[in-house]
Amino acid sequence: MGRKSLKEPRQKEIIEAFYRLAKKEGLENASIAKTANLIKINPSLVMHYFKTKEHLIYGLVEYILHKYLQIFKIPPRYQNDPKKALKIVIENIFSHKWNTLFDDSVSYSCYALVFRNKIIRGKYKSLLDELRKKLEQLIISCNEQKVLSVKNPAYTADLIFVLVDGAYYYLSLADDKKEYTTKLSNYKREAFKLLGLT
Template identity: 50%
Template sequence: MGRKSMKESRQKEIIVACYKLAKKEGLENTSIAKIAQSMNINPSLIIHYFQTREELIYGLIDYMLAKYKGIFNVPKRSNKSAREILLEVIDHLFSKKWNALFDDSLFYGCFALTFRDHKIKIKYKVVLDELRKSLAELIEASVKEGSIQVAHPYDVADTTFMILDGAYFYVNLLKDPKQINEKLGEFKPKVLALLGICEPNTN
């Protein structure tokens, strides 16, 4: 008896509002009061669903990292070869397409928290490792298929993400989207070389 709980859905709504605000104004300028204002609800309601601000931030990070994992998801058609899928994924990783979907500012803002919050550090570590593993599995599938030859798939996946993370780190400091794409384009061939592929079609 009594009223039905809206906890999960309401928490999600609050996190989404928090995400939007933090993306625009920065994490340090995103207060409970401001989130409440943007939703036209009472600040106390946010405290009601997340007991503390800290808990809300954890929720925000989970939400953000889930989005981040999405950089790996490319529409897969079952009739495609493993190699085709692999190349599509790499193409996707080195494009700024998913930039609209995902916000780097928040990603780095929360990353800074990993140094003082062990829970957050683990969250990041888990996601980064998952991504490496996913890519490694994609490489393995291509190897089994016989379409590429790679001795240590996980190593290649690891190196790929090192280059990728390093490249995006730098590229975020460029203002011109054209420059960004150029720079990213420079590094894609280096990753393909790791896979023993010498440029497919550069267009």
């Protein structure tokens, strides 16, 4: 039996360290050397997996997707109940849980790079499309089991995520906890209306 490659676990460890560093010091101040120092490895080992800081950022964007997809995890008891699963996902998306999956400052710093870097733009587009596709598939499952009648699942999923993206961008500016909670609840209600759910 051959020895298992450490490539993927090591890459993940490096990306997670880079994320922690970016969260603490800002993406612009995070570096290969600081990342290596944080996990007590030689910088050349980081560069073995990620040739430049730019490549580390590519990995970070993929890490964001992995984190955000956790919102679609459904408890086993609801796996065969698409309506309940959809409600859970909407509740998750419009909750503090969604907003704590990944640090806003790091996410928005990465997102700002889409205006200057085509590869990062493509990765972000894939990330956002994947989230929409997952929600669309849940809506289609509900339609197939005749527990919902959404005419255009793809369009509806897109509208819900437009609402989500705008909501969190705006709410990141809110200092008042009551205002944050009230507005988030209002946005969630609108998402349920789009689905024909109360």
